[in-house]
Amino acid sequence: MTSTADTTDSTTTGTTTDLSAHWTARLAELAARHSVPGASLGILHRGELVAEAATGLANTEAGIETTTDTLFQIGSISKVWTTTVAMALVDEGLLELDAPLVSVLPELRLADEELTQGVTVRHLMTHTSGIDGDLFTDTGRGDDCLEKYTALLADTVPNHPLGATMSYCNAGFTLLGRVLEVVTGVQWDRLMRERLYVPLGLTHTATLPEDVLRFRAAIGHLGEPPAQAPQWGLMRSAGPAGLICSTPREVLKFARLHMDRGVTEDGIRILSAEGVAAMQTAQVELPDPYIIGHSWGLGWFLDTWDGRRVHGHDGGTIGQSAFLRVLPEEDLAICLLTNGGDTASLYREVFAEIARDLAGVTMRPGIEPATEPVAVDPADYVGVYQRLSSRLEIVERDGGLVMRDRITGPLAELVDETEHEYDMHPVEPGLFVVRRPGLKSWYPVVFYALDDGSRYIHHGIRATPEAG
Structure with missing residues (x-):
């Protein structure tokens, strides 16, 4: 089941109509191949929305078809939106990237005094706070809700010292959202509407369920085969980290803001050109440069495809996955929103084909196991690595290694299965890959040590320390 947006307005060319028709058929084919219930796609090229496509069901139980106007949860792509508003406040002199947060949040209390007094906005944007x-x-x-959430961080044990490494941090963006509320006096949901949705002309973008449900909305699907998730969304306090709902068309309007150096289509400046450039400038290298990018900027992650710069972000909520990539030198941006199945494989096929056909760019290949034997001593890696929501136990079995992955803490209440076991396949010493059930992509497991010698695993973009 497919649907495309109206392609008869004055800006649409025959080429755009043909491209939308092509991707409507192609997306349906690829979504079926990867067991994705519903998907919506948008392509922005040379300043124009050159294609929109949608396929499948937004809700399998209700039989609701996906259209290009269906709202999906864009998940952690929301972090770049939150960062954009923060950087606009930096432009206005209301916020400083490297000033301690306690200068604007004097009541802030974190796990220890060093972290409380030292953490900055830059640490939050680059996932280096610990x-x-x-x-x-x-x-x-x-x-x-953000104020109440911030108070809980006093009892949350850090998973690495301040600035010592990079570990993906949802909590840091909820904290950043609270900072924005205090600085502006405007609650986060309203602030995003005032600062981004309205000036960008977004009519199908919202965060609160009562606003989202004014439109056709997707629900997530879990498992294999995908079945409707028992819960639509996350708690409201996760908003600045991942609760925006939108369409590819409107996500690409946001992307175009950054492609046009901070100015909207109507000529409204939201962010300075310097702020846009800073967000796309590497701030920290990733211990795991194999899965999404080699470094992190401010909000964006940064990658290279075929020698060309790429910035973007992914999002994952309860059974929904979102993908956004921008190739600035090719004036190309692509957004894919989905609601279950092997979404990573769908993303790779769709984006690789679009980048090749429209920009002549080859997507960076995914990581795979070594084709030749790798000399590995299992004793070098066996152990237990643990943080708030995850316990990774690396055990030796039949001369190889197995990772037992257990989800713990509050996150465990949001998933159906809390324990998984994966065979670990070596790529090189210190680097392994695992494959999750029902998925075709390989996911890296990187073993490394901090400057103080403490041992860590980087997996799922998160740093997990060896348990003492």
């Missing part, structure tokens, strides 16, 4: 990022505690539906 705050354990997966504290998914519901602090209610009230406008004070």
